Amino acid sequence: MTELLTCAQMRDIERRAIESGSVTGLDLMERAGQGIVDAIFAQWPELLRQRGPVPAPPRYFRQDEGGYFSRRRAVVLCGPGNNGGDGYVVARLLHRMGWQLTVFGMGEVEDMPPDARVNRTRWSALGPVVPLTCDAFLAVSSGRGLADVYVDALFGTGMTRPVQGEALKVLDVLAGSGGDDFASRTVAVDAPSGLCLDSGHVPGRPEGYGRGLRSVALTVTFDSPKVGHVIGIGPDICGRLAVCDIGLRPWREFEGDQIDPDAPGGTMRHMNVRLSGAPMVREGRRDPEDIARHLLKRASGGHKFDHGHCLVVSGGVARTGAARLAARAALRIGAGLVTLAVPPDAVAEVAAQTTAVMVREVTGPADLAKVLEDRRIRSICLGPGLGVGARTREMVAVALEAGRHVVLDADALTSFADDPGALFALIEKGRVVLTPHGGEFARLFPEIDARLNAPRLLADDEAWHTALAAQGGPLYSKVDAAREAAASSGAVVLLKGRDTVIALPEGPAAVHAAIGARAAPWLATAGAGDVLAGFIAGLMARECPPGDAAECAAWLHVEAALAFGPGLIAEDLPEMVPQVLRGLENGDQPHLVGQ
Ligand SMILES: NC(=O)C1=CN([C@@H]2O[C@H](COP(=O)(O)OP(=O)(O)OC[C@H]3O[C@@H](n4cnc5c(N)ncnc54)[C@H](OP(=O)(O)O)[C@@H]3O)[C@@H](O)[C@H]2O)[C@@H](O)CC1
Numbered sequence: 001m002t003e004l005l006t007c008a009q010m011r012d013i014e015r016r017a018i019e020s021g022s023v024t025g026l027d028l029m030e031r032a033g034q035g036i037v038d039a040i041f042a043q044w045p046e047l048l049r050q051r052g053p054v055p056a057p058p059r060y061f062r063q064d065e066g067g068y069f070s071r072r073r074a075v076v077l078c079g080p081g082n083n084g085g086d087g088y089v090v091a092r093l094l095h096r097m098g099w100q101l102t103v104f105g106m107g108e109v110e111d112m113p114p115d116a117r118v119n120r121t122r123w124s125a126l127g128p129v130v131p132l133t134c135d136a137f138l139a140v141s142s143g144r145g146l147a148d149v150y151v152d153a154l155f156g157t158g159m160t161r162p163v164q165g166e167a168l169k170v171l172d173v174l175a176g177s178g179g180d181d182f183a184s185r186t187v188a189v190d191a192p193s194g195l196c197l198d199s200g201h202v203p204g205r206p207e208g209y210g211r212g213l214r215s216v217a218l219t220v221t222f223d224s225p226k227v228g229h230v231i232g233i234g235p236d237i238c239g240r241l242a243v244c245d246i247g248l249r250p251w252r253e254f255e256g257d258q259i260d261p262d263a264p265g266g267t268m269r270h271m272n273v274r275l276s277g278a279p280m281v282r283e284g285r286r287d288p289e290d291i292a293r294h295l296l297k298r299a300s301g302g303h304k305f306d307h308g309h310c311l312v313v314s315g316g317v318a319r320t321g322a323a324r325l326a327a328r329a330a331l332r333i334g335a336g337l338v339t340l341a342v343p344p345d346a347v348a349e350v351a352a353q354t355t356a357v358m359v360r361e362v363t364g365p366a367d368l369a370k371v372l373e374d375r376r377i378r379s380i381c382l383g384p385g386l387g388v389g390a391r392t393r394e395m396v397a398v399a400l401e402a403g404r405h406v407v408l409d410a411d412a413l414t415s416f417a418d419d420p421g422a423l424f425a426l427i428e429k430g431r432v433v434l435t436p437h438g439g440e441f442a443r444l445f446p447e448i449d450a451r452l453n454a455p456r457l458l459a460d461d462e463a464w465h466t467a468l469a470a471q472g473g474p475l476y477s478k479v480d481a482a483r484e485a486a487a488s489s490g491a492v493v494l495l496k497g498r499d500t501v502i503a504l505p506e507g508p509a510a511v512h513a514a515i516g517a518r519a520a521p522w523l524a525t526a527g528a529g530d531v532l533a534g535f536i537a538g539l540m541a542r543e544c545p546p547g548d549a550a551e552c553a554a555w556l557h558v559e560a561a562l563a564f565g566p567g568l569i570a571e572d573l574p575e576m577v578p579q580v581l582r583g584l585e586n587g588d589q590p591h592l593v594g595q
């Protein structure tokens with residue numbers, strides 16, 4: 001589990017650190033620059049070796065700095081802010097190693113923030129700063145061939161608006177629009193410039209720069225990944241993500257697990273955005289892996305009802321497959337008992353295809369209410385294959401009014417498209433999980449969805465967002481959207497995708513990013529969502545709180561898919577659960593994003 005930070009949170013940590021007097025902004029910038037250089041040599045160790053006979057050092061090379069002269073060449077693009085400041089440090093450190101540098105700069109030195117200004121001035125004592133233009137950039141490559149490394153230090157967490165002008169032209173070329181492969185030699189400082197590290201979008205360029213999604217080789221960020229590295233197109237354009245510790249740990253200790261709604265945006269939030277599947281960096285809410293481990297501990301000698309009874313409501317004849325998948329998933333995740341509530345005409349169909357799952361004939365809402373008089377039923381799953389319409393709405397109402405833990409998926413969500421407020425009015429906080437995909441989310445939360453998909457609309461819940469609104473950024477993110485949806489509905493919202501976001505009505509959110517070593521593209525298969533809903537229902541039957549159940553289910557879903565591999569169909573997912581749990585028991589490492 002890794003904590004993700006927003007840009008405002010990162011700035012806040014930096015401010016606290018500097019205000020403490022223990023560290024200066026210059027120290028942090030030096031550490032950042034050194035971290036980038038270290039990451040470059042970790043990525044390309046061959047660059048540490050000398051290439052060919054060593055030529056005469058250029059005029060500005062200073063032996064007294066202890067360097068040696070190398071044939072290695074780097075082009076460093078420095079922006080007008082502290083991201084650029086990091087770039088100037090990198091240039092100086094590589095120069096000290098004898099590298100030949102071409103350094104491009106934006107803006108005037110006197111307009112730069114103080115630490116960046118110091119480092120630009122330090123660099124200027126060693127070599128020129130070439131004003132950044134596309135022609136100048138192209139001239140360097142066409143004259144001398146590609147450099148060994150390109151450092152993109154134009155904009156980082158301070159990116160406030162779409163990139164334009166010469167910087168945009170250069171970023172397009174860097175991303176390969178001219179046919180040259182700069183990207184595989186590019187290291188991005190904090191972010192590929194132009195990427196909004198809060199939303200994972202590139203303002204004004206939904207497909208990124210160049211000819212479409214093109215990843216840099218390496219992105220080096222500081223202290224923690226930012227939200228934008230793992231959602232939206234962030235994972236597509238960041239390449240390998242290296243996280244560099246610049247000694248800020250002591251200033252990121254903060255209290256509580258709640259968002260203070262009145263706090264200015266920069267105020268720290270505890271574990272409010274987490275990335276599942278990466279190494280855990282701090283204690284907080286339970287990790288999905290820990291929850292899954294806990295599942296292994298079935299009370300010995302316990303009765304099946306001790307592990308919860310889960311009810312899955314099925315659709316009619318020829319539409320029972322989805323509910324059967326969900327029921328199987330609930331059973332595999334360890335619910336003691338799973339019952340399928342089936343309309344009379346479909347009983348024979350379901351009975352013929354299930355064994356361990358029980359079948360109960362349920363004619364309609366009144367009958368469902370009767371079944372729910374059995375207090376041993378702890379959780380209910382409605383939606384998969386249920387059909388869209390009034391009957392489903394009534395069944396959902398009965399389930400929600402029964403005071404159990406409920407997961408609503410698919411048709412149970414779409415049935416309320418005309419009147420989502422009617423659904424939200426029935427939701428008791430702390431008991432319900434909604435699992436929409438993008439389309440279902442749009443039906444239930446049309447206004448939030450419009451903001452999410454409007455390319456330049458802003459989150460307005462935070463002061464800094466408001467302040468930046470005048471300048472056009474940052475973008476409203478999927479995390480913002482899921483949070484707002486959870487707050488307005490009172491339910492845990494699991495907004496599906498490769499970057500699944502799970503938001504609790506109280507504010508905390510987690511991102512489950514199926515990227516890197518956790519990428520499981522074969523999980524996009526019919527019925528996979530039904531299985532996810534079943535996992536959540538099964539976990540809630542086992543008294544897992546809804547937020548934990550949603551996180552653990554999302555994690556297990558991907559673990560199961562990874563354990564099976566390509567060729568997976570939805571039926572395989574529940575069957576992989578024992579293997580995944582066995583792996584946890586044996587202490588096997590789960591798949592980590594960073595691998
Ligand atoms: N926080 C930390 O702990 C540490 C942070 N560190 C580093 O600092 C970086 C953040 O620095 P930062 O805040 O100065 O922002 P940065 O990304 O340089 O951009 C701001 C400049 O760009 C400009 N600008 C923005 N958008 C633009 C556009 N589209 N087109 C044109 N101009 C645009 C903007 O202009 P303005 O909006 O003010 O007019 C301003 O001049 C962070 O990513 C990391 O690398 C490290 O040193 C380690 C410690």
Ligand SMILES: [K+]
Pocket residue numbers: 083152153154155156188189190191192193
């Ligand atoms: K950058």
